[in-house]
Amino acid sequence: EAQVTQNPRYLITVTGKKLTVTCSQNMNHEYMSWYRQDPGLGLRQIYYSMNVEVTDKGDVPEGYKVSRKEKRNFPLILESPSPNQTSLYFCASSLQGGFYGYTFGSGTRLTVV
Amino acid sequence: AQSVSQHNHHVILSEAASLELGCNYSYGGTVNLFWYVQYPGQHLQLLLKYFSGDPLVKGIKGFEAEFIKSKFSFNLRKPSVQWSDTAEYFCAVSGSGGYQKVTFGIGTKLQVIP
Numbered sequence: 001e002a003q004v005t006q007n008p009r010y011l012i013t014v015t016g017k018k019l020t021v022t023c024s025q026n027m028n029h030e031y032m033s034w035y036r037q038d039p040g041l042g043l044r045q046i047y048y049s050m051n052v053e054v055t056d057k058g059d060v061p062e063g064y065k066v067s068r069k070e071k072r073n074f075p076l077i078l079e080s081p082s083p084n085q086t087s088l089y090f091c092a093s094s095l096q097g098g099f100y101g102y103t104f105g106s107g108t109r110l111t112v113v
Numbered sequence: 114a115q116s117v118s119q120h121n122h123h124v125i126l127s128e129a130a131s132l133e134l135g136c137n138y139s140y141g142g143t144v145n146l147f148w149y150v151q152y153p154g155q156h157l158q159l160l161l162k163y164f165s166g167d168p169l170v171k172g173i174k175g176f177e178a179e180f181i182k183s184k185f186s187f188n189l190r191k192p193s194v195q196w197s198d199t200a201e202y203f204c205a206v207s208g209s210g211g212y213q214k215v216t217f218g219i220g221t222k223l224q225v226i227p
Contacts, residue, residue, distance in 0.1 A: 033215075035217075040219060041219060042203065042217045042218055042219035042220050043157075043203065043217040044217075045214070045215075048214075058214075090156060090157065092157075097207065097213045097215075101147060101159045101162050102149075102157070102159065102215070103159075104156040104157045104158070105156060106155070106156045107156050
């Protein structure tokens with residue numbers, strides 16, 4: 001089944017403790033992206049990657065890192081999480097750009113206390 | 114900069130009522146337009162998309178949207194909603210071709226009352 005797999009689904013952590021949210025897709029998509037979803041703000045892009053070793057900032061990249069060492073994987077790294085990063089995070093992939101239409105992962109609900 | 118405006122943030126309808134959710138966009142070029150749906154507790158799924166050609170686009174589950182270029186609009190419609198249509202709906206816009214950024218609206222929550 002074609003899908004984007006995110007882990008974990010839920011995560012509660014403390015301020016400053018580094019964490020990684022994993023994202024993997026099995027569709028051989030070139031384009032992958034991370035979004036955060038907050039009430040009243042919709043989805044905002046954090047980082048995106050056009051292919052292996054090619055990443056760039058989205059609209060809200062502060063406090064996040066990403067890497068794209070393999071085509072299928074695009075982890076999101078929070079080096080020192082803060083409470084304002086409490087949010088619902090989605091990974092998405094697309095054949096080429098997002099204009100083909102995204103396939104989204106199931107989401108990761110992160111709480112930073 | 115591209116942007117998307119969804120005017121109705123929360124819509125409540127009775128089953129069998131007709132639905133129209135507004136979406137206006139701002140973009141200085143040829144656009145691709147999308148509607149995504151997010152059912153409670155789930156991820157976003159693509160409902161329909163417009164790339165070119167017929168401005169009336171039909172999607173899954175009986176939804177359709179009409180691209181009106183002169184009004185910069187891409188409204189979502191359904192003739193008769195069901196309780197199972199209760200969800201949040203997001204309009205999105207991107208440029209056409211290449212690796213274009215996708216910008217989402219803030220979403221419209223639809224509640225269908227049985």
